[in-house]
Amino acid sequence: xxxxxxxxxxxxxxxxxxxxxxxxxxxxxxxxxxxxxxxxxxxxxxxxxxxxxxxxxxxxxxxxxxxxxxxxxxxxxxxxxxxxxxxxxxxxxxxxxxxxxxxxxxxxxxxxxxxxxxxxxxxxxxxxxxxxxxxxxxxxxxxxxxxxxxxxxxxxxxxxxxxxxxxxxxxxxxxxxxxxxxxxxxxxxxxxxxxxxxxxxxxxxxxxxxxxxxxxxxxxxxxxxxxxxxxxxxxxxxxxxxxxxxxxxxxxxxxxxxxxxxxxxxxxxxxxxxxxxxxxxxxxxxxxxxx
Amino acid sequence: xxxxxxxxxxxxxxxxxxxxxxxxxxxxxxxxxxxxxxxxxxxxxxxxxxxxxxxxxxxxxxxxxxxxxxxxxxxxxxxxxxxxxxxxxxxxxxxxxxxxxxxxxxxxxxxxxxxxxxxxxxxxxxxxxxxxxxxxxxxxxxxxxxxxxxxxxxxxxxxxxxxxxxxxxxxxxxxxxxxxxxxxxxxxxxxxxxxxxxxxxxxxxxxxxxxxxxxx
Numbered sequence: 001x002x003x004x005x006x007x008x009x010x011x012x013x014x015x016x017x018x019x020x021x022x023x024x025x026x027x028x029x030x031x032x033x034x035x036x037x038x039x040x041x042x043x044x045x046x047x048x049x050x051x052x053x054x055x056x057x058x059x060x061x062x063x064x065x066x067x068x069x070x071x072x073x074x075x076x077x078x079x080x081x082x083x084x085x086x087x088x089x090x091x092x093x094x095x096x097x098x099x100x101x102x103x104x105x106x107x108x109x110x111x112x113x114x115x116x117x118x119x120x121x122x123x124x125x126x127x128x129x130x131x132x133x134x135x136x137x138x139x140x141x142x143x144x145x146x147x148x149x150x151x152x153x154x155x156x157x158x159x160x161x162x163x164x165x166x167x168x169x170x171x172x173x174x175x176x177x178x179x180x181x182x183x184x185x186x187x188x189x190x191x192x193x194x195x196x197x198x199x200x201x202x203x204x205x206x207x208x209x210x211x212x213x214x215x216x217x218x219x220x221x222x223x224x225x226x227x228x229x230x231x232x233x234x235x236x237x238x239x240x241x242x243x244x245x246x247x248x249x250x251x252x253x254x255x256x257x258x259x260x261x262x263x264x265x266x267x268x269x270x271x272x273x274x275x276x277x278x279x280x281x282x283x284x285x286x287x288x289x290x291x
Numbered sequence: 292x293x294x295x296x297x298x299x300x301x302x303x304x305x306x307x308x309x310x311x312x313x314x315x316x317x318x319x320x321x322x323x324x325x326x327x328x329x330x331x332x333x334x335x336x337x338x339x340x341x342x343x344x345x346x347x348x349x350x351x352x353x354x355x356x357x358x359x360x361x362x363x364x365x366x367x368x369x370x371x372x373x374x375x376x377x378x379x380x381x382x383x384x385x386x387x388x389x390x391x392x393x394x395x396x397x398x399x400x401x402x403x404x405x406x407x408x409x410x411x412x413x414x415x416x417x418x419x420x421x422x423x424x425x426x427x428x429x430x431x432x433x434x435x436x437x438x439x440x441x442x443x444x445x446x447x448x449x450x451x452x453x454x455x456x457x458x459x460x461x462x463x464x465x466x467x468x469x470x471x472x473x474x475x476x477x478x479x480x481x482x483x484x485x486x487x488x489x490x491x492x493x494x495x496x497x498x499x500x501x502x503x504x505x506x507x
Contacts, residue, residue: 149456149457150456151453178452178456180452182444182449183443185444189445189449189450189457190454190458192435192444194458196491197431197432200427204424204427209418209420210416214415214416217414218376218386218388218415222376222425223384223461224461225458225461227459
């Protein structure tokens, strides 16, 4: 699209890295920013591994991958984002962290730059309130793993201008993603259903009704879901589920959104899922999903 | 593996008439499978129960304990419950929920798992709670989808599309309930609501209306 040529993703975790892949793959100059240089380097290594698998599967040629990687720039300096037309934040689900980030970006980026939030539970209007440019903030919630999933939930905040929302929508389509418009309500559509559902699963296991493998088998075979809920929780990260619960429960006070005690115990024991090699299942590899 | 099937009153939701599972059964066996909507009622008339390796009772929405009784959390024997998961009028799925009690016999469980696997089915073992695994987890999700549709979170099409694209579900909740039957959903979730008393299981307005329309 004409207006947006250079984009940035702030936060080089699993989600941020995946979004950066989507943007660079669609032809945009893409900065992947994180305050930790180690995190940026790890994301680059995983991204190269992901594209190597894409080549092996015949989805991309080595030349194409070389071009895509040439468009991806890792950085730990926020000043490097000064030329960006759109910044998507994918940092912790913490309103203050997001306000601090957008506050710094507001000083660095030009007036026209759109700030997008990949938040899955926080209010876009509240995030926009601390951005310094609330009319140019929009919700763009990608799904895990972002480099493979097409859906993006797009939500305007109360002050988001129609022009901003439309530009972000067209940008999303130019990424070859599928945007769906949702209200700025807690969890939008996906997490409104998923967070309590996953908590119900954890409570079911905690109360001894069934083992994780039996729950996953039942849900996959009985309903045709591609992943069992325990497999999905291990992919999302159990610490992420805790943060989702805290953010979601804070706003909704829905008892199903409250963090189950077993989840807290597993996080305390560093059983965070794939990222630490143990969650509901044991893992031994450290590779990005798909290819 | 040999097994005997005793068909009781009312059609089986797990193995409808004419199913291969029934035609492959033996005249008698150490493993007895009671099927039909009144399978549990037939348990009392089954003689020589202790000599069987396993007695498998088809369940509806009720707990196995309705037929076996319970005793201070020490219940359990060679009698197990089972049901193939089935949504409304859909065909039975290939998933069997095998219901055990705290002191169920390991030999009975192993035999039941082997029996159903040999019949081409997959088995999830669970304890004896209403809703077992799948209904216990999905009925709150279906109720919430119907409530949020009423509240205008998104259109039915967008709700379905988001959950299909976002989570890879084969169907969205609204189209699934329309196909499988809102009135059936009402009946299942109402049973769970009576057991657990949690709002999440309370039938959503659209399910209540659909049920009422079947009673006019």
